[in-house]
Amino acid sequence: MPSLDYIKLDQFLKQMQVVGTGGQAKLMIQAGEVAVNGEVETRRGRKLVSGDRVEVDGQAWIVDLSQLG
Incomplete structure (x- = not known):
């Protein structure tokens, strides 16, 4: 299986089951409810790489691409 770059x-x-659909993710991101590395991110196509920190509603995840895909 090829490794992901981002x-x-x-x-x-969606992978982390924060949302059930891409539409829900889009709305949440556009509403400014998601932060990446401590900064609010409003682009749903933002490319995440291993080590990035994603925060939603006080919960945080560290991106680990080796665990995804």
Whole structure:
């Protein structure tokens, strides 16, 4: 299985089961409810790489691409 270089923010939120659909992810991101590395991120296509920190509603995840895909 090829390793991923990145994962898009909306896909990551779905993988982590923060949201059930891409539409929910889009709305959450556009509403400014998601932070990446401490900064609010409003682009759902933001490319995440291993080590990035994603925060939603006080919960945080560290991106580990080796665990995804």
